[in-house]
Amino acid sequence: MIAIIDYRAGNIGSIQGALANLGVANFVTADPAKILAADGVIFPGQGRAGSAMTALQSSGLAGIIPKITRPFLGICLGLQLLTQATEEDSTAGLGIFSGHCRKFPQLNKVPHMGWNAVNFNSTCPLFSGISDNSYFYFVHSYYCDQSAQSTVTATTNYGFPFIAALRAENFQAVQFHPEKSGKQGLRLLENFAALC
Amino acid sequence: MLILPAIDLIDGQCVRLYQGDYSKKSVYSSDPLAVAQSFAAAGCPGIHIVDLDAAKKGSPVNSALVIAIAQSVNVPVQIGGGIRDLATVARYLNNGVARVIIGTAACEDSEFVRQAIERFGAERIVISVDIKNGAISTRGWLQNSALSIDAMIDRLKAAAVRLVIVTDVSKDGTLSGANFSITSQFVAAGFQTITAGGVTNCADIIELKKCGAFGAIIGRGIYEGTITVADAVAAAANTSNLLKRIIPCLDVKAGRVVKGTHFTQLRDAGDAVELARLYSDCGADELIFLDITATEQRRAALQQLVRAVAGQINIPFTVGGGINSLQSIYELLDAGADKVSLGTIAVDRPEFVREASRQFGAQCIVISLDAKRHLDSWQLYTHGGKQSTTADAVAHARLMLEYGAGELLVNSLDRDGAKQGFDIELLQAVCNAVSIPVIASSGAGSAGDFLKVFSQTNVDAALGATIFHYNEVSIQAVKTLLTDNGIKVRC
Numbered sequence: 277m278i279a280i281i282d283y284r285a286g287n288i289g290s291i292q293g294a295l296a297n298l299g300v301a302n303f304v305t306a307d308p309a310k311i312l313a314a315d316g317v318i319f320p321g322q323g324r325a326g327s328a329m330t331a332l333q334s335s336g337l338a339g340i341i342p343k344i345t346r347p348f349l350g351i352c353l354g355l356q357l358l359t360q361a362t363e364e365d366s367t368a369g370l371g372i373f374s375g376h377c378r379k380f381p382q383l384n385k386v387p388h389m390g391w392n393a394v395n396f397n398s399t400c401p402l403f404s405g406i407s408d409n410s411y412f413y414f415v416h417s418y419y420c421d422q423s424a425q426s427t428v429t430a431t432t433n434y435g436f437p438f439i440a441a442l443r444a445e446n447f448q449a450v451q452f453h454p455e456k457s458g459k460q461g462l463r464l465l466e467n468f469a470a471l472c
Numbered sequence: 473m474l475i476l477p478a479i480d481l482i483d484g485q486c487v488r489l490y491q492g493d494y495s496k497k498s499v500y501s502s503d504p505l506a507v508a509q510s511f512a513a514a515g516c517p518g519i520h521i522v523d524l525d526a527a528k529k530g531s532p533v534n535s536a537l538v539i540a541i542a543q544s545v546n547v548p549v550q551i552g553g554g555i556r557d558l559a560t561v562a563r564y565l566n567n568g569v570a571r572v573i574i575g576t577a578a579c580e581d582s583e584f585v586r587q588a589i590e591r592f593g594a595e596r597i598v599i600s601v602d603i604k605n606g607a608i609s610t611r612g613w614l615q616n617s618a619l620s621i622d623a624m625i626d627r628l629k630a631a632a633v634r635l636v637i638v639t640d641v642s643k644d645g646t647l648s649g650a651n652f653s654i655t656s657q658f659v660a661a662g663f664q665t666i667t668a669g670g671v672t673n674c675a676d677i678i679e680l681k682k683c684g685a686f687g688a689i690i691g692r693g694i695y696e697g698t699i700t701v702a703d704a705v706a707a708a709a710n711t712s713n714l715l716k717r718i719i720p721c722l723d724v725k726a727g728r729v730v731k732g733t734h735f736t737q738l739r740d741a742g743d744a745v746e747l748a749r750l751y752s753d754c755g756a757d758e759l760i761f762l763d764i765t766a767t768e769q770r771r772a773a774l775q776q777l778v779r780a781v782a783g784q785i786n787i788p789f790t791v792g793g794g795i796n797s798l799q800s801i802y803e804l805l806d807a808g809a810d811k812v813s814l815g816t817i818a819v820d821r822p823e824f825v826r827e828a829s830r831q832f833g834a835q836c837i838v839i840s841l842d843a844k845r846h847l848d849s850w851q852l853y854t855h856g857g858k859q860s861t862t863a864d865a866v867a868h869a870r871l872m873l874e875y876g877a878g879e880l881l882v883n884s885l886d887r888d889g890a891k892q893g894f895d896i897e898l899l900q901a902v903c904n905a906v907s908i909p910v911i912a913s914s915g916a917g918s919a920g921d922f923l924k925v926f927s928q929t930n931v932d933a934a935l936g937a938t939i940f941h942y943n944e945v946s947i948q949a950v951k952t953l954l955t956d957n958g959i960k961v962r963c
Contacts, residue, residue: 284802287805287808287809287810288806288808289778289779289782289783289805289806289807289808289809290782290786290808290810292782292783292808293782293783293784293786293808294786296783297783297784297786322805322810322832322833322835322836323831323832323833323836324830324831324832324833327830327831353833378675381675381678381679382907383678383681383682383710384710384712384714385907385908385909385932386907386908387834387835387878387879387908387909388714389835389878389879389909389932390714390715390716390717390757390909390932390933391714391715391717391757391962392712392713392714392715393713409713411713411715411962413787413788415788415810415835415836415878416835417833417834417835417878421673421674421675422673422698425697432713433706433711433712433713434712434714435678435707435710435711435712436674436677436678436703436706436707436710436711437674437702437703437706437707438674453788453810455786456786456787456788456810457786457787458752458786458787461786462786
C-alpha cells in the first residue's frame with residue numbers, strides 16, 4: 277500500500293485517480309504511524325510553501341518524513357519542501373536534498389506552466405521505459421537552483437536549465453506533475469509503485 | 473551573450489586566485505590544454521585565458537602554451553596578461569589567438585591602445601578594466617591606480633575602444649554574484665561589455681543579459697561546480713522547450729455538458745467524463761470546465777463531476793463557475809481540479825483573488841476576463857458578458873497580476889461565437905501588460921486561427937469550444953498545422 281500524505285494543500289484527487297487507474301493500492305493519510313508503516317509514500321504538491329510547511333509541522337509530519345526508509349516520491353512543492361529552504365514565504369525545508377528554491381527570474385512568464393521536455397541524466401529506475409526529452413506537465417514559480425550533482429537525476433530548460441528531478445537514497449522528487457502528464461506520467465508512477 | 477570560461481595560468485598550470493591575491497591560489501589542473509578542450513566540447517563560444525605570471529612580470533611568460541591552446545580548440549580564444557607592446561599583440565594575433573586583452577597598459581599608455589586598434593581592429597583588442605573599491609586597479613591587481621571609472625571611460629572612448637572586460641576585483645573568485653551596476657555603466661557608455669568576477673549561477677547570467685552585457689567570463693563557478701559551461705550557454709541563449717497548449721473548453725450545467733454534443737462516438741453525449749477522456753486521448757493539453765449556471769446548490773454536483781473527471785484523465789484541468797469562497801476552491805482542488813477560474817468575483821472582490829492565491833498558490837488561480845472593444849481600448853464585462861463595467865480590461869489584467877493571479881483566460885465578447893479568429897490586438901495588449909501565462913479564448917473558427925494567434929501574439933495557450941465540440945476541426949489537425957509552421961506543441 278502506498279500512502280499519500282494529506283496536508284490539505286496537495287492535489288490529492290489527481291494522484292489517487294492516477295494510482296487507481298494503474299491498479300495501485302493507496303490510501304490518503306496524515307497519520308505518522310500509517311505513513312511509517314506504508315510500502316511507499318507519495319508527497320504530493322500544490323499550494324503555498326508557507327501554509328504547507330505549517331500544516332506539516334502542526335501535524336508532526338515534518339519530523340516524520342526524514343525518518344521514512346521506504347521509497348518516497350515528492351511532487352512539485354513536494355520536491356521544494358525537501359530542499360534546505362525556499363524563497364516562497366521564506367520557508368525552511370526538510371533538508372533531504374541540498375540546495376535552495378528560488379523564484380524564477382522574469383525572463384520568461386512566471387509561473388512556468390505547461391508541457392516541457394525533461395532531460396534524464398541518469399538511469400534511474402523511476403524513469404525506466406520513458407524516453408529522454410519526454411514532455412511532462414509543469415506548474416510552478418519556484419525552482420531548486422542547485423543541489424549536490426550526484427542527486428540531480430533530470431533537468432529542464434525554461435530560459436536556463438533547472439532541476440527537474442532529484443534522488444538521494446530512498447527519497448526521490450520531481451518538479452513536474454506525473455499525475456498530470458499523460459501516458460509517460462503514468463509510467464513514472466507505475467515505476468515508482470514497482471519500487472515499493 | 474558570449475559565455476567565456478576562464479583559464480588562469482601560473483607556471484603552466486590552470487589556477488584560480490581569490491580576489492586577485494597571488495598568495496590565495498587554488499590549482500585546478502596541470503593540463504590547461506585539456507581543460508580548454510573540455511570547455512570547447514561543452515559548447516562555449518570562446519575561451520578566456522589570463523597569463524597571471526605575465527601580468528605580474530609585464531611580459532609574456534606562458535605564451536607558447538596559450539598559442540598551443542588557441543591552435544588546438546575550434547572556438548575563439550582571448551588572452552590577457554603582460555601585453556604591453558605591439559610586437560606581443562602581433563605575435564598572439566598572428567598565431568591563432570582571436571583577441572588580446574590589454575589592461576595595465578591602457579592606463580599607462582593610451583597611445584599604445586589606439587595604435588593596436590588601428591592596426592588590428594577594434595574587434596580584436598579588448599580592454600580589461602579592473603575595478604577595486606570604485607577605482608581602476610592595475611598590474612595583476614596588486615596596485616591601485618588613481619584613475620576614476622569615469623575618467624577611464626573617457627580615455628577608452630578617445631582611443632576608439634569597442635570591447636571591454638569589466639572585473640570587480642572584490643568579487644573575483646568569491647562566487648558572490650557579478651557586479652551588475654558596473655556592467656550597466658559600461659553598457660550605457662556604449663561599450664561591448666564582458667563582465668568578469670563573481671559570476672556564479674544561471675541567475676547571474678540572466679541578470680547580466682538583462683544589463684545588456686556582451687559576454688560573461690566564468691572562472692571559479694565552473695571549477696567549483698556552481699554552474700556548468702553547458703548550463704551557462706543555455707541560460708545565455710534563453711532556451712526553453714515549453715510547448716504551446718491547445719485547450720478544449722466544456723460548458724457544463726449541473727454536472728453535465730451542455731455544448732459539445734455532436735460527437736457520434738459518445739454513448740451519452742452529455743457525459744462530461746467520457747467527453748473529457750475523448751479529448752484527452754485526442755491530444756488536448758489541458759481542459760477547462762465552465763459551469764455558467766453554477767450556484768451554491770449546484771456546488772456538490774460540480775464537485776462530483778470534478779472527482780469523476782480526475783479519476784479518468786491525467787492531463788490538467790481547470791474548473792470555473794460560481795466560485796465564491798476559499799472553501800469552494802478547496803473542495804474543487806481536493807476533488808482533483810488543478811486550477812480554478814474566477815470571473816465576476818475577481819472584479820467585485822479583487823481581495824478574494826489575493827486570499828485565494830495566498831492560500832492555494834498563484835499557479836492554481838486562473839482569472840477569466842470578458843472584454844469588449846470600446847473605441848481604442850477594451851471595456852471589462854462581468855456575469856458572462858451580460859454586465860458592463862467602467863473598468864478597462866487590460867488594466868484589470870494588470871491588477872489581477874498584482875493580486876496574485878497565476879494565469880489569465882481572455883475572452884472577447886466581440887469575437888465570441890463569431891468563428892472569425894481570435895482578437896489579436898486584445899490578446900497582445902494583455903500579453904504586453906502582464907508577465908503571467910495568457911490563454912486566448914473566443915473566436916476560433918479554423919486551424920489557421922490558432923496558427924495566427926500563436927504567430928502574432930505571445931499567448932501561451934488557445935482555447936476552442938464549438939470548433940472542437942462539433943468536430944469541425946480536430947485537435948490533431950490544429951497541432952499538425954502548428955508543427956508544420958514551427959510552433960512547438962505536444963504531439
